Amino acid sequence: MPKKQSRNLATHLIIVTFAVLVLVFAASLLVTRHFVGQVMLEHAQNDLGFLAHNKTHQIEIDMRKLEIQGKMLKELLALGTLDERELFSFIDKQFIENNQLRSVCIAQDPIVGTPPVIYQFLAGKTISKKMDGADYQFMDWYQIPDLTNWEYWSEPWYDTYATGRILVSYSLPVQVAGNRGILRLDMPLESLQRVAQQVKIYKTGYAILLTNNGTIVTHPNDSLLMNYTFFDLAEELGDPALRDLGRKMCSGRTGFLRFPEQNKHPSSWYYYMPLQTNQWTLAIVVPEKELLADLNKLLWVFFFSALGAFLVMSGVIYVSSLHLNYKMKPMIESFTRIGSGDFQTPIPELPHIRESEILGEAVTAMQNALHKYVENIRLVTEEKNKILDEVIFASAIQRNLVPKNTDQPLSPGRISSFGILEPAGEIGGDLYDYFLLDQDTYCFAIADVVGKGIVAAMTVTMVTTLLRSIAPGQGKPELILKRVNSFLIENNLESNFVTIILGIIDLPTGSMTFSNSGHVPLYIINPARELRKYSETHSTALGILKNLKIGSERVSLEPGDTIVVVTDGVTEAMSSNEDFFGYARLEAVLENLPQTHPEVTANAILTEVHAFSNQATHKDDISILAIEYLGNGTL
């Protein structure tokens, strides 16, 4: 795994600071935008509301005048006291008092048969004329108040009869000379448009004036005027939301709402309110971008301030880090040397920073602890080496206790022996031995002490010594082993379980008596490679039971017979597949010996065991003893 490249302190601090600053900045930006935006919108609503009220008031001044004049004239007509000249004079005065009054029409029910009279103020004087040949009774200004009996403000209409202008008319039912009729007072649409058109707010804010039917009377796009309704515009743009906005605006209510960006029109805020006189709608429209321009400026200032703060902070962190690094450089070098094993490296003077002082103290403490630890290791190692030397010495002693294969003068011509002892460690827990009890009696033994190491080796040493010392007087293997067992029980040794085969051969006769105390079987192979296996044990291992009964077995040896005894290090040798070498493989080796010479036999067994077992995992001592009975010295 590749080592992750570490960052220096300055980079780390700058990155962490930047990340934290971005989060804090973004959060405060959103919070600021929300709350300040709310406040600005409230202010904008107030400002636009004030403007809209102001403009509707301006628009309605002339309309209200018209209404008052209409109602006065209605009263006069109802009284029926005015003659034609007085009526003319009154209307003339009305033109002078209200310069937005363009014409007055008094129309009687067509049943009366009197055509409507139109009064106009032209070139500074009032004129009147009759309106002939027109189906006036089917015109909105007449028919709607006539049918509803209510006063009526008309939609804008083009007056082809008198003024030739687009008018907005106020009509109201009247009684003229006792007949039902309609009185109409007209003002030019342009007088209403003019006020709305003057609205300039923010950079591109504007006003829209809509009639009851949604007809656009004032709008920055001149082609829409008196031509499109707001709903036409919505339909042409395929924008249902715009239609909804139109319905809200024409609902006769006051509102302030946002219309999102659509059809290339920026998102805008609409403040709308109705005119009280005719329920038309005046809407002030301001693009949101302009409405919140100050907020956006504030946010930019905020952004650049934060950016500047970050840059300054980054610079300060970087310089501080460099300074700190400079001061900590000797400390880092010192620590590096300590890390590479030079524990005696002195700790330099540390910067007066609490953390570095703590670090220095910790390193000094660690240095001392390491020093003590290393000293301990050295002492332990010395002790260990001393013990090892002693073990090696003990091993040498142990090896000296085992008969040397070159020492064959025990009974030349009558018996030949070859033994192998291969301890798992420096010293082992196995033993084999052979010696003459007298000129005609040959004794051999092979044993395995349960356990390993020094204790097992000492037991082996003691058992070997004991065997040599007690065997000559006993004559029988079971007696010798009983003495060994008693010795082991009495001395309560740490490793006192011993498996052993001990045999005594009467050389002249070839009669062999042996006892097997818990040991692996004994084999006898003749020159024809015929194998006899003696697997019966004559007791359990020695050192377990105080009053151990030990039996024995007598076997007659023929000249050329070879006795083979091994320890369980041979049969329990384990392969890498965790298979045991076992008796079958041992027997196969014996049956296939090229010759039955003891050395060949012992080495053949060892070679096979080595070949079979996994040397790395071989943990047990191996002992092999092969004894060839040659006969009574006549061979």
Next chain:
Amino acid sequence: MNANWYKQLSLACSATSLRKALLLICSVLLLLSLTACRDCDTLAKRETKSNAVVQEDTTTVKIRFLPKWLHQAQFAGVYMANAKGYYRDRGLSVEIQYGGPEHSATTSLRDGYTDITCLNIFHAIRYSEQEKPLVYLAQLFQKNPSMLIGKKRTDLNSLEDLKGKKIGIWGGEYGEHIQLFLKDLDLETESVRVNWSVNLLLSNAIDLSNVMSYNEYHRILMAGLDPDELFVLLFKDIGYDVVDDGLVTTREFYENNPQACLDFTAATMQGWLYAFKHPEEALDEILRIMRQYHLPANRNHQAWMLEVIKDLILDYPEGIGVLSRNDYDKVCDLMEKHKVIRNRIDYKRFYPFAQETK
């Protein structure tokens, strides 16, 4: 053969293949001049006249066409036939006059102010029987676009609710057939004559108003009322699925200029097909004319009108421009029932381009 072109044209149109229809028009028009009106009494005269027109191919026949109303998409076929040169190609010089409420179509025909106009078939039949014989040249609107519209409310939800309601009906020739429908329904309603303004309805001066699907209905929607806020009664849905506007001329003009009438009719229908196939171009032309006459030029509204009229003109199996005997009889039956006419004019005399269909 003379009327087969209508049928073939209609089949092409019903397959919504306007391109094919246009090609068909070009080919059949060559045959028209030789085969038109072979069966009718006027054949001899017409052929003579036709030959005269052919012989005078260097001189154009002048035709004055009066739209029954102000310039709008309702007459797009005529505008496009003129703009695309379909009239000129047939040796016609068509003057499109200024119509509207102050220029009554029938009065103009009677006074010789105009040669060809369009009229509602009811009005054309009555006028022809009672005042001056007319000839029906083509049936434009194959479906009836008349509607009654009111603001939906608790006491205005069904046909029966019309009882006692104030219903605004157009005056004069424009509202005649509506009056007939209402009489036939036998509902006690209060008819109020109105002059095409939707403001009476919008200001609640009347309960319902007589409107056309291609015109006033849209203006009501464009005043902010949603369809689900309206009580809508389509006459065609309550048994009055009778045809509406058609092209008419005086018998006198027809007999003097049968080929020119046929050419005018064919070119006009060709103009309609062109307008339907190229609506944006047609709208440009319509708005140009409207602006020329200083009329409010609302493209959105004209687009609606053209689209609705497309359905009125094209969606009919008998064929574009064809007045079927069945449709003619249906109208005459209703008029006779209400004694508006006494002597039904022979179908083929009223509509000389008739071709019986099976």
